């Protein structure tokens with residue numbers, strides 16, 4: 001293996017000139033060296049090293065993939081979410097920081113259910129397992145169940161559950177269809193597909209699975225179906241919480257109110273968008 005006559009710093013500067021962010025270039029350089037992505041200090045200490053021929057070939061491939069708009073998380077096969085390092089691949093949506101709002105809301109509600117038998121959560125459309133695993137990491141006594149209609153997505157979620165040693169029950173199901181009618185939960189959370197089919201943002205999401213993103217009926221088809229199905233599986237006093245589009249909060253509130261939910265409210269994400277909406281299922285209080 002011969003060194004190529006470029007320093008690591010030269011390579012990174014060239015990639016930036018071609019259009020890459022500095023951070024992405026640094027992370028890809030670490031990845032090309034098979035180093036953990038949290039070792040940027042190593043890069044600073046070695047930026048005058050000559051790059052090896054084999055590493056250079058790998059680096060060029062990685063840079064080209066990123067310049068073609070492939071998300072960094074798919075290139076390196078991992079994404080951090082709520083302090084957990086999750087494996088991801090193109091079968092799953094890359095977990096977003098905004099989704100941590102939903103996790104935090106569920107965690108705030110958890111102490112309401114102190115009886116062991118009531119400590120169970122259902123995550124509908126789990127993808128990489130992000131929400132269920134983040135919740136389980138903070139609430140070890142809860143029994144968490146996670147559903148997805150995609151077998152390939154569930155394989156990723158099962159891997160993450162084993163790798164992180166966070167036991168979760170996984171079920172292949174079209175929303176609640178394969179969940180036994182007798183099962184009831186205290187918290188049902190969901191980040192379902194909610195993007196309108198002709199939304200211009202989809203052009204930037206071309207690498208992610210379309211089945212994780214798009215819903216008919218102005219993006220509300222899946223949320224509407226879940227609102228109807230979930231009531232069968234919510235015990236008295238349980239909560240149903242959604243993540244949805246930045247402009248869908250009012251419509252989701254109306255869906256929950258029409259279905260008979262109480263305490264219906266919305267929460268803002270890190271960017272100040274009304275990103276989550278939920279309510280309490282308390283049918284005994286309906287006149």
Ligand SMILES: C[S@@+](CC[C@H](N)C(=O)[O-])C[C@H]1O[C@@H](n2cnc3c(N)ncnc32)[C@H](O)[C@@H]1O
Pocket residue numbers: 092093094095096099124125126127128129130131147148149150153173174175191192193194211212213222
């Ligand atoms: C927006 S992604 C959310 C993934 C993950 N919960 C997260 O927050 O990163 C929506 C997920 O719902 C799943 N999904 C779509 N339609 C479904 C259905 N009918 N039943 C169950 N899961 C479904 C998709 O496969 C995808 O994993």
